[in-house]
Amino acid sequence: MIRDFRPDDAPAAAALYPEYEWMTGARLLHKLETRPARAQARAWMRDDLTGFVLAEFDWASRERSLGYVVARPGDDDLFDIAEAYLLERGASTLKALGHDLERRGYEREHAELFSMLEPSLVDVPPGPRPLRDFAGRELELYDLARACGDLPGGKPEDNFSYGEWLAEALGDPTLDRDGSFVVELDGRPAAFAWLVVDRGRRLAANEMTGTRPELRGRGLASTAKLATIRWAAENGISRIYTSNHEENAPMVAINRKLGYRVVAEIVDYERTGTTAPSRMRTSAP
Secondary structure: OEEEOOHHHHHHHHHOOHHHOOOOHHHHHHHHHOOOHHHOOEEEEEOOOOOEEEEEEOOOOOOOOEEEEEEOOOOHHHHHHHHHHHHHOOOOEEEEEEOOHHHHOOEEEEEEEEEEEOOOOOOOOOOOEEHHHHOOOHHHHHHHHHHOOOOOOOOOOOOOOHHHHHHHHHOOOOEOOOOOEEEEEOOEEEEEEEEEEEOOOOEEEEEEEEEOHHHOOOOHHHHHHHHHHHHHHHOOOOEEEEEEEOOOHHHHHHHHHHOOEEEEEEEEEEEEOOOOOHHHOOOOO
């Protein structure tokens, strides 16, 4: 039986996606609960906790008709429900990470590269300061986040309000304010590298790394990431994960230089059209 997702399902849902080893129930629940209304986010769960699916519209860019489906390969009935839900609400383009989605009419858009690093006591140039030091300067950090929203291969992710960013980004219960770092230039936040951390399992992941466009090429993001690596090593973190669009050559190069190695490639699929194939025409409960 498939039913609506409940908050107490979050730990079981997070555990269904081993490729996202760093995802915790608390972080998944936070993501769902801080989605703005325009995302129209909805999730479903199998009653026996063996399947989970999320459907939502892109809310961080200005592309209002782009929908996302998050489901495991093989969970076709859950995928059907999420896809129908988005199509019935006006989605004209659908995206989904996974495998073998060509049979559903999707085409490969790009590969997302998942990389891992075992942190060590690297040398860090002067400059990076922990996120905790920037308490009271949240508006400056918000401005930096918006400036860094020009992700390769996608729509600029700059369509979020200050309040939405505070709730979704800074409100993340797994964002570590000591393990995340910001680099200033002329007294202004210029680059950052933030870590979400599961101390109990000694895991971390890069939540976001970026540099203001006009300041790129100076090694500022690398310096911020070096600070996260050293902090992780000093605090017993055994693995740091990160992911990159395959066309994000500068960040892929930075991660390779820092010692990250690719451990998985997951294809981002895309399908255009306002109706699904006949076998998928089903009403979302």
